[in-house]
Amino acid sequence: MTTADNILEVQNLSVHFGHGDETVKAVDDVSFVVGHGETLALVGESGSGKSISALSITKLTPRAARFEGGQVMFGGQNMLSLSDRELRGIRGSQISYIFQEPMVSFNPVYTIGWQIEEALKLHRKGIDRKVEISHLLDLVYLPDRLATAYPHQMSGGQLQRCMIAMALACSPELLVADEPTTALDVTVQREILNLLAELSKKVNLSVLMITHNFGIVSDLADHVCVMKKGKIVEEGQTRQVLDDPQHDYTKQLMAAVPRLHPAKGGGVSPMK
Numbered sequence: 001m002t003t004a005d006n007i008l009e010v011q012n013l014s015v016h017f018g019h020g021d022e023t024v025k026a027v028d029d030v031s032f033v034v035g036h037g038e039t040l041a042l043v044g045e046s047g048s049g050k051s052i053s054a055l056s057i058t059k060l061t062p063r064a065a066r067f068e069g070g071q072v073m074f075g076g077q078n079m080l081s082l083s084d085r086e087l088r089g090i091r092g093s094q095i096s097y098i099f100q101e102p103m104v105s106f107n108p109v110y111t112i113g114w115q116i117e118e119a120l121k122l123h124r125k126g127i128d129r130k131v132e133i134s135h136l137l138d139l140v141y142l143p144d145r146l147a148t149a150y151p152h153q154m155s156g157g158q159l160q161r162c163m164i165a166m167a168l169a170c171s172p173e174l175l176v177a178d179e180p181t182t183a184l185d186v187t188v189q190r191e192i193l194n195l196l197a198e199l200s201k202k203v204n205l206s207v208l209m210i211t212h213n214f215g216i217v218s219d220l221a222d223h224v225c226v227m228k229k230g231k232i233v234e235e236g237q238t239r240q241v242l243d244d245p246q247h248d249y250t251k252q253l254m255a256a257v258p259r260l261h262p263a264k265g266g267g268v269s270p271m272k
Ligand SMILES: Nc1ncnc2c1ncn2[C@@H]1O[C@H](COP(=O)(O)OP(=O)(O)OP(=O)(O)O)[C@@H](O)[C@H]1O
Pocket: 017, 018, 024, 025, 026, 027, 044, 045, 046, 047, 048, 049, 050, 051, 052, 053, 062, 064, 212
């Protein structure tokens, strides 16, 4: 069971690829929790196991992935023991994902409004959908008129806002954001991150944020888990980890990242 304070509890999760000498322990005995209304960031370099951890939560992992142990407790049940049908019911409605490339998540031949409406039809019965589309676009600071626009008519930042609106259309309890700003330029990254931080407070959303970029963590996450080679090597409250990192790998990740905040006088400054 999840405790009253936590929406998600991942316990001793192990996910492997390949066999014998070729085995890749993508996720190796990993445990973390996301508290209600909190944001947890999984931080680590490429290949450290962040995405496979996040995808494991609703078993969206590639077919070759083998679940070797552990459990993922959400809503009082172990997600790893649910059927595909049960998992489909939870994905999108209780747990929503946003990914790095919003373009691939939209169908190019339909307007944004039409696509949000489809999500509403599936997950929110008995509401005024036109009013709700307008409300959702408003939440992500997009004008109503963009409901009639097609994905290719939007900038990367606008599209990522639409992706967030679409994710919120289902009133999820947990939002999993996998490198949501990596494809965007620095200014737009900042806007989207501010938006996510604001929304997590406004609609009391719990967020699992995946990133290789420690610069993203400081303003957005309440807690941080640092992943290296499938394991969590350091975890704690964000302020505590940023102020006093214990693991050399954490220090390296922090040193490698330019700040997203412009330094006084412009430009970006290295993380202190
Ligand atoms: N379909 C797959 N087949 C085999 N190995 C895989 C597969 N998908 C991921 N892996 C391996 O699992 C490990 C963890 O990958 P994962 O995608 O979780 O890393 P990540 O930290 O999210 O990196 P990135 O930021 O680059 O996505 C890596 O070693 C990767 O090569």
